[in-house]
Amino acid sequence: MLTVRSSPCGREASGSGARPPYVLITVGDAGVVMFGPFGVSADLPDMRRARGTGMQRTYLRMSHRISVRPGRYGAPRLRDKTRAQSYDGRDGANISRMPVRPHRTVDRVVGILEAVAQSPQGVTLAELAATLEAAKSSVQELTNGLLARGYLIEDDRRFHLGPGPFILAARANKLAALSLDHNFLAELSKVLGCTVLAGVRVGDALVYTDHAGQESPGLTFVARTHARRPLYTTAAGKTLLAHVPDEEMYRLLELASAEQTGEVRQFLAELPEIRSRGLAFNRGVTFKDAFAVATPLLASDGSPIAAISAAIDPAEADRLDDVGEELKKAVAVLGPQYGPNRA
CATH class of the missing domain: 1.10.10.10 (Winged helix-like DNA-binding domain superfamily/Winged helix DNA-binding domain)
Structure with a gap:
């Protein structure tokens, strides 16, 4: 497995001086820390892996050529060219680690x-x-x-x-959000007095799986049709995006078009607060009548099952923060009773 991590701050203190941004690259059980500007490359030779089963194994010597370049939004982008050689010296195949992207x-x-x-x-x-x-x-x-x-x-x-x-x-219904009890959303809607929606991440988009409560011309239509919505503009999408590892989050953001750069940067500006408060907001960005707040419904291991959104009338937009806090408390109380982890 190969992972890449950049320093969270621009520079790292070291004695009397300061080190430039660094990238930690880990390949299997070995690793190297590179200090220096983006654009440098590192060779990690002589990494061995076993291929085959039983006594007939071929040991490969893996020579990794790793390059790191800055992405559009500050996260490092990785290019890994790997040369494989069999243990007795015969050339193997060229392996190129391909990024996850649309096809x-x-x-x-x-x-x-x-x-x-x-x-x-x-x-x-x-x-x-x-x-x-x-x-x-x-x-x-x-x-x-x-x-x-x-x-x-x-x-x-x-x-x-x-x-x-x-x-x-x-055959493979492993999506816990699909087993959410509709009564969970109905009870939340009754407690909060507004429309409540459940949304999940599908690739690089948000899809609402269910809703309950008052009709909202824009949101309930999107929920009924299960239309794909952007992750970085909707309240539910921001919530889900904030709960994936940084490497995956930046990969998803890189898929946005140039016209959506402003929306992506706005999400990144909101990201620290989303993670600290456990709430994300949409204040009329996606639809003019869409004023919503979302919080995650988490599994026992802390991974997000779904994003739960509460949508209110634009005339009540000034109480959206209070609705968010009520939503967070209600999900924490009702989630164990109705969610997929219930006994």
Whole structure:
């Protein structure tokens, strides 16, 4: 396993002088601390790993060439080029550690499934092509593959979800948020006197899974359609983003477009308070009537299960901070009774 960590402050004190920002790189059980400006590289030769089973093992000598460059938002970005050699000296394969990032084909397949899932009457090939901004011939190749695997079915030239996604979900339903009792949200809504929503992180987006309480023209529509929302602008998204490791958080932020740089920087400015208070706010940023506060519902190991949001009328925006504190207390009390960790 390879991890990278930058110093939390710009410079590190050392005796009478100061050291530039440093990066700690760990490969397996060995590590090196590099002091110096970003842009330097480090070689970590002679790292051995075993491949194979039983007595027939091939030992590889791994020579790591690691480069660190600054990311857009200050976090280091890693490039790891690894050269593998077998123990007896024969050349092995070149291994390049690829960053987690969107892939056009995967994005199109996911876009097809999500578009079909949100349309009860089904979707035509032309509608899918328009939604994906892709040629119909390209989209048809993908739909044919999904039809063959049972992830889509076609009726009167309209695509609907097939049994594949439901079987997949039934086999591997490990998302604790999906087992949240609706009564949990209903009780929270009754205690707080406002709309309450549960949201989870899906890749680089927030998706609301359930809601209860008063109708909100913008928020309840988004909740019903399970539309993807940005992590760094919504109250629930900020809450979830603040509870992932820094390396993962910065990776997700790097996916934002140049037009969203201001929103990302605003989130980073709010981040220390979100983590210290356990609350994140949306004060009319995503929708003009969206005034919401969110807090995490945590598992027993401290990992976030979901973000629980409370949304109030814009006319009551001045009491959003008080609603947040009430929400945090109510989730702490009711969560163990209704949440997925209940006995």
